[in-house]
Every structure is written in C-alpha cells, then in structure tokens.
Amino acid sequence: MPPDPAAAQAIIQAAATQADLNPEAFHRALADPTLTSDIESDHLEGARRGIRGVPALSLNEKRVDGIQSLDLYQKYLAQEQANLQISN
Structure with missing residues (x-):
C-alpha cells in the first residue's frame, strides 16, 4: 500500500523540527527540483549497489x-x- 502523502509530509516535518532545521530553508529545499533529482539519483545508485540502510x-x-x-x-x-x- 503506498504511503499517505499527508502522513509522509507530517513525518518529514516532525523530523525537521526535531533536528532544529531552519523552517524556511527546509521548505525551500523540499521545493527545489534539483535537490529532488539529486536525492532520487542517490536513491537509485544505492539500490543498484544493494544498499538497504544508511549510513x-x-x-x-x-x-x-x-x-x-x-x-x-x-x-x-x-x-x-x-x-x-x-x-x-
């Protein structure tokens, strides 16, 4: 079952708050398509190498x-x- 987008957003926001991130910078980063592309590329590379956890x-x-x-x-x-x- 795919994750609920609203629930996923709430988890991400809670993690950012717990990490004491700058809220404006955090939301800018979430909206940045370059960052999203970089993350997806890293995710695919990790999957290709069989990495299942971080670090x-x-x-x-x-x-x-x-x-x-x-x-x-x-x-x-x-x-x-x-x-x-x-x-x-």
Missing part, C-alpha cells in the same frame, strides 16, 4: 549498512589495515 560504509568488498557501534567500525578498519599489510 552505508564500504571497506573493500565488505559493506556495513545502518548505524553500528564504533567498536564494529574500528574492528573492520583494523582488519582491512592488517589485510593491506599482509598483501604488501
């Missing part, structure tokens, strides 16, 4: 989707650094 971090062939702990990112970075040292 998405790629380290060589490994990808981490969604918010993860700092420890997990440090583990992946250390592992990739060790792999680089082994291959050199």
